[in-house]
Amino acid sequence: MRPKTRITIRDVAQEAGVSYQTVSRVINDRPDVAPETRARVQSAITELGYAPNIIARSLIQGRSNTLGVVGFGLELFGPTRVLAGIERAATELGFSLLLSILDRLDPNRMDAIINDLLSRQVDGVVWAVPGHVSAFEWLVDRLGGVAVPTVYLNKRPDPGQQVVAMDSRLGARLAVEHLLEQGYRRIGIIKGPRGWWEAQEREAGWRATMQAAGIDNLGEIEAEGDWSAASGDAGFQSLVARTPDLDAVFACNDQMALGALQAARHLGLDVPRDLAVVGFDDIPEASYFNPALTTVRQNPKELGALAVERMNQMIQARQQDRTVEPGVSWVQPRLVIRASSVRELAEESG
Amino acid sequence: MRPKTRITIRDVAQEAGVSYQTVSRVINDRPDVAPETRARVQSAITELGYAPNIIARSLIQGRSNTLGVVGFGLELFGPTRVLAGIERAATELGFSLLLSILDRLDPNRMDAIINDLLSRQVDGVVWAVPGHVSAFEWLVDRLGGVAVPTVYLNKRPDPGQQVVAMDSRLGARLAVEHLLEQGYRRIGIIKGPRGWWEAQEREAGWRATMQAAGIDNLGEIEAEGDWSAASGDAGFQSLVARTPDLDAVFACNDQMALGALQAARHLGLDVPRDLAVVGFDDIPEASYFNPALTTVRQNPKELGALAVERMNQMIQARQQDRTVEPGVSWVQPRLVIRASSVRELAEESG
DNA sequence: CTGTTAGCGCATTCAA
């Protein structure tokens, strides 16, 4: 076991018989070191098990090579995968990640998180918290004020901000158009929680597509859920109660679709014969639902990766006193068609 | 928008008309500051929007208030929830989290992660990577060598190590005993990937309980999966092909159980009449499977929280030159009984 | 090529 005192650059210098600045040069791969000296230093480093203190380096350089990530829960599919994408991209670009998780939209907690991240000298902040737009105004002020590069994920685009977002509206349109093509007309919706921008977008996509198809009285075929299967179950029941001629449901995520499938079964409805169900996300289990679920596939990992690349550009630019034009990057979802919305497919696999 | 140069303690001092050490005292809530002075400094702080540089503080104190967390993927239920528990507990105890994700057990990547965490002066490392024991030997050496407090999650207990683990063996026993009580005898298993310690433990629990019940020829009712629904599907099919009198399946996680349910349906088997299925994890969707899944409920968040508390004890102890006795903390799972393993329940809800 | 001198932002001795 090694001594408790930390091994510093000076210990290495002494061991190698050089000045400690030479050691610094070796560590930082500077060219101006004699090969023989370099080798001697290297072996001293491994000998002593020296590891450079990045904290000290950051202090000088005013740069920590660290990104702050603020996420929302780790319960849901999308946000979790987004985080995975962020992590991978950050690692590739040489950033470490300081992770904070928000469980609810508590301004005090948000403020504390931002403070901590700034105090820890993060080079940028990836704000991966879905939520109601108004909740962000003070935040933008706060982050904008200190001028820390910030990228927002799945947030309503605002001028002056860097946003990376899934095109949920398009996803919803794909889902509804598919159902229409399959001959379904009274396509109800089980919405996500009101506060989520993505939920609003999915609803908007559904509404626009339905209206374009000339279907009205949409109010009576709407239900609101909270992303959980239980809420999908309840939402479906309330839809059916209100709308006897309901023939399809667009659930705004796969868990709620699962709940709807379950409720339909209990009501003796056959999917997709009597009723079609489409979800959103394409969680890995979706193809094993009964019947297999047609759903809109997101690529949340890509979303996260894109956010980090954007971040990196901003940081690079900033070092050269340039700026990156604010704007929105949209990621396109696509529809994955399975048995829950196609009568022919159901015959085979059922 | 503020000037680009960072605001330091000196700027605040100047603004408040005191020396910068006084500002330091205010920041650190020292008692020996005149109330009037304190107020003046406080207002200067808010005025300038000053935030202390934790990096600099860490450098002096030799302590970063940061925990390194090494996780494995963010795809699986357990590991993700464990991370959530870690995050919450860490926040409560005033630690920030430096997150690294391992996608596969690559020694180079592991080494790079450890190096980075150590270089960033983390106060401790929470190693939340499931995997084969042998992969850890060099690691223990590495972490033990630098004497950074380390807690391992869901790893085979080894003397001299701090381990926090779910009692998977018990969980498996609960599952199998329940099936036996319900009158099932030929209880097959769909195992997790060979490399995972938890998978081994669940298998061991199954095996021991089966043997205790006097059931043999266990070799022919074993299949190996990879935690995915697809592998559960395939595993189940292979079991049925080999064992015509199979009457129950213990799947080592809920996704594989889902695959098994699906396969059973395709084979025209009624669950639970012809065949019972039990899973492991109790993912939120489990109660919405068809039929609702009996499963072993873990509390992975608690596991993560426990690990951090342990970590905190070690760090505290270390500051006082004490040591914490190495050992294992076991977290107990419990069985959640639903329709997939109880014929009477199936009648009602089916 | 290598060593010397400064200083990053702050806490921690001291002294006043």
Next chain:
DNA sequence: TTGAATGCGCTAACAG
């Protein structure tokens, strides 16, 4: 109660 020095571990100018 406050201010002046000292140094955490390291990099960034210089000089030699």
